[in-house]
Amino acid sequence: NAMPQGNSEAGKVKSFTCQFCHGQQGLTKKDGYPHINNQSALYLYKSMKSYQNGERGGAYGEMMKQQLSVLNEQDLADIAVYYAEQP
Protein backbone atom coordinates (compact mmCIF):
# COMPACT_ATOMS: atom_id res chain seq x y z
CA ASN A 1 0.00 0.00 0.00
CA ALA A 2 2.94 2.33 -0.45
CA MET A 3 2.30 5.53 -2.32
CA PRO A 4 3.73 5.56 -5.85
CA GLN A 5 6.21 8.28 -6.78
CA GLY A 6 4.08 11.23 -7.80
CA ASN A 7 4.66 13.69 -10.62
CA SER A 8 3.52 17.23 -9.93
CA GLU A 9 3.20 18.30 -13.55
CA ALA A 10 1.00 15.33 -14.31
CA GLY A 11 -0.95 15.97 -11.13
CA LYS A 12 -1.74 19.51 -12.16
CA VAL A 13 -3.44 18.20 -15.30
CA LYS A 14 -5.20 15.36 -13.52
CA SER A 15 -6.49 17.66 -10.78
CA PHE A 16 -8.82 19.38 -13.22
CA THR A 17 -12.02 18.13 -11.61
CA CYS A 18 -10.69 18.73 -8.08
CA GLN A 19 -10.32 22.39 -8.87
CA PHE A 20 -14.01 23.20 -9.04
CA CYS A 21 -14.28 22.77 -5.29
CA HIS A 22 -10.72 22.89 -3.96
CA GLY A 23 -9.31 25.59 -6.24
CA GLN A 24 -6.45 25.38 -8.70
CA GLN A 25 -3.93 25.83 -5.93
CA GLY A 26 -5.83 24.03 -3.22
CA LEU A 27 -7.52 27.01 -1.62
CA THR A 28 -11.26 26.40 -1.56
CA LYS A 29 -13.79 29.21 -1.72
CA LYS A 30 -16.52 26.99 -0.30
CA ASP A 31 -17.28 27.19 3.38
CA GLY A 32 -17.16 23.76 4.99
CA TYR A 33 -14.68 22.45 2.41
CA PRO A 34 -11.00 21.85 3.12
CA HIS A 35 -8.06 23.72 1.74
CA ILE A 36 -5.74 21.04 0.40
CA ASN A 37 -2.63 23.06 -0.39
CA ASN A 38 0.54 22.56 1.57
CA GLN A 39 -0.51 19.29 3.23
CA SER A 40 1.79 16.27 3.21
CA ALA A 41 1.43 14.38 -0.05
CA LEU A 42 1.08 11.17 1.92
CA TYR A 43 -1.88 12.55 3.84
CA LEU A 44 -3.63 13.66 0.66
CA TYR A 45 -2.95 10.31 -0.98
CA LYS A 46 -4.25 8.34 1.99
CA SER A 47 -7.34 10.50 2.25
CA MET A 48 -8.17 9.94 -1.42
CA LYS A 49 -7.62 6.21 -1.01
CA SER A 50 -9.99 6.26 1.98
CA TYR A 51 -12.69 7.89 -0.12
CA GLN A 52 -12.15 5.35 -2.91
CA ASN A 53 -12.35 2.48 -0.43
CA GLY A 54 -15.57 3.80 1.03
CA GLU A 55 -13.89 4.38 4.40
CA ARG A 56 -15.17 7.94 4.42
CA GLY A 57 -18.94 7.87 4.33
CA GLY A 58 -21.70 10.45 4.47
CA ALA A 59 -22.88 12.65 1.62
CA TYR A 60 -19.49 14.19 0.97
CA GLY A 61 -17.82 10.80 1.19
CA GLU A 62 -20.11 9.42 -1.50
CA MET A 63 -19.49 12.43 -3.69
CA MET A 64 -15.73 12.15 -3.30
CA LYS A 65 -15.82 8.41 -3.97
CA GLN A 66 -17.64 9.15 -7.21
CA GLN A 67 -15.20 11.91 -8.14
CA LEU A 68 -12.18 9.71 -7.53
CA SER A 69 -13.59 6.53 -9.07
CA VAL A 70 -11.83 6.96 -12.41
CA LEU A 71 -8.38 7.60 -10.92
CA ASN A 72 -5.77 4.93 -10.31
CA GLU A 73 -3.05 4.98 -7.65
CA GLN A 74 -0.57 6.73 -9.90
CA ASP A 75 -3.13 9.43 -10.63
CA LEU A 76 -3.77 9.90 -6.91
CA ALA A 77 -0.05 10.16 -6.18
CA ASP A 78 0.41 12.73 -8.94
CA ILE A 79 -2.47 14.82 -7.63
CA ALA A 80 -1.27 14.48 -4.03
CA VAL A 81 2.20 15.72 -4.92
CA TYR A 82 0.82 18.58 -6.97
CA TYR A 83 -1.38 19.94 -4.19
CA ALA A 84 1.22 19.28 -1.51
CA GLU A 85 3.57 21.60 -3.40
CA GLN A 86 1.12 24.49 -3.54
CA PRO A 87 1.99 27.21 -1.02
Added chain:
Amino acid sequence: NAMPQGNSEAGKVKSFTCQFCHGQQGLTKKDGYPHINNQSALYLYKSMKSYQNGERGGAYGEMMKQQLSVLNEQDLADIAVYYAEQP
Protein backbone atom coordinates in the same frame (compact mmCIF):
# COMPACT_ATOMS: atom_id res chain seq x y z
CA ASN B 1 -27.20 19.83 12.76
CA ALA B 2 -26.04 23.43 12.76
CA MET B 3 -22.69 24.14 14.33
CA PRO B 4 -22.88 25.86 17.71
CA GLN B 5 -21.17 29.21 18.17
CA GLY B 6 -17.58 28.33 19.04
CA ASN B 7 -15.29 30.01 21.54
CA SER B 8 -11.65 30.10 20.56
CA GLU B 9 -10.26 30.53 24.07
CA ALA B 10 -12.20 27.53 25.29
CA GLY B 11 -11.14 25.61 22.20
CA LYS B 12 -7.48 26.20 22.93
CA VAL B 13 -7.88 24.50 26.28
CA LYS B 14 -10.04 21.69 24.95
CA SER B 15 -7.64 20.98 22.09
CA PHE B 16 -5.03 19.65 24.47
CA THR B 17 -5.18 16.07 23.24
CA CYS B 18 -5.37 17.16 19.58
CA GLN B 19 -2.02 18.87 19.96
CA PHE B 20 0.04 15.71 20.32
CA CYS B 21 -0.53 14.93 16.66
CA HIS B 22 -1.76 18.15 15.08
CA GLY B 23 0.43 20.63 16.94
CA GLN B 24 -0.59 23.48 19.22
CA GLN B 25 -1.26 25.72 16.23
CA GLY B 26 -2.48 23.03 13.88
CA LEU B 27 0.78 22.31 12.09
CA THR B 28 1.53 18.62 12.36
CA LYS B 29 5.04 17.24 12.41
CA LYS B 30 3.82 13.79 11.43
CA ASP B 31 4.00 12.76 7.79
CA GLY B 32 0.67 11.52 6.57
CA TYR B 33 -1.24 13.64 9.08
CA PRO B 34 -3.15 16.79 8.18
CA HIS B 35 -2.35 20.33 9.13
CA ILE B 36 -5.58 21.71 10.59
CA ASN B 37 -4.72 25.39 10.94
CA ASN B 38 -6.46 27.97 8.81
CA GLN B 39 -9.26 25.70 7.58
CA SER B 40 -12.87 26.79 7.75
CA ALA B 41 -14.27 26.15 11.21
CA LEU B 42 -17.29 24.51 9.62
CA TYR B 43 -15.11 22.03 7.77
CA LEU B 44 -13.23 21.12 10.94
CA TYR B 45 -16.47 20.75 12.87
CA LYS B 46 -18.07 18.56 10.22
CA SER B 47 -14.97 16.39 9.98
CA MET B 48 -14.93 15.81 13.72
CA LYS B 49 -18.64 14.98 13.65
CA SER B 50 -17.97 12.48 10.86
CA TYR B 51 -15.34 10.76 12.98
CA GLN B 52 -17.70 10.68 15.95
CA ASN B 53 -20.49 9.23 13.81
CA GLY B 54 -18.22 6.53 12.46
CA GLU B 55 -18.52 7.95 8.94
CA ARG B 56 -14.77 7.98 8.64
CA GLY B 57 -13.48 4.46 8.98
CA GLY B 58 -10.11 2.75 8.78
CA ALA B 59 -7.43 2.69 11.46
CA TYR B 60 -7.16 6.47 11.70
CA GLY B 61 -10.92 6.81 11.72
CA GLU B 62 -11.19 4.47 14.69
CA MET B 63 -8.45 6.32 16.50
CA MET B 64 -10.07 9.68 15.90
CA LYS B 65 -13.47 8.39 16.96
CA GLN B 66 -11.90 7.29 20.21
CA GLN B 67 -10.11 10.60 20.68
CA LEU B 68 -13.29 12.59 20.09
CA SER B 69 -15.65 10.36 22.04
CA VAL B 70 -15.61 12.49 25.18
CA LEU B 71 -16.35 15.76 23.40
CA ASN B 72 -19.82 17.24 22.90
CA GLU B 73 -20.91 19.50 20.05
CA GLN B 74 -19.99 22.66 21.94
CA ASP B 75 -16.52 21.27 22.55
CA LEU B 76 -16.13 20.45 18.86
CA ALA B 77 -17.26 23.93 17.84
CA ASP B 78 -14.81 25.54 20.27
CA ILE B 79 -11.94 23.43 18.95
CA ALA B 80 -12.94 24.06 15.35
CA VAL B 81 -12.96 27.81 15.84
CA TYR B 82 -9.64 27.73 17.67
CA TYR B 83 -7.79 25.86 14.93
CA ALA B 84 -9.52 27.79 12.14
CA GLU B 85 -8.05 30.97 13.61
CA GLN B 86 -4.48 29.70 13.63
CA PRO B 87 -2.42 31.20 10.78
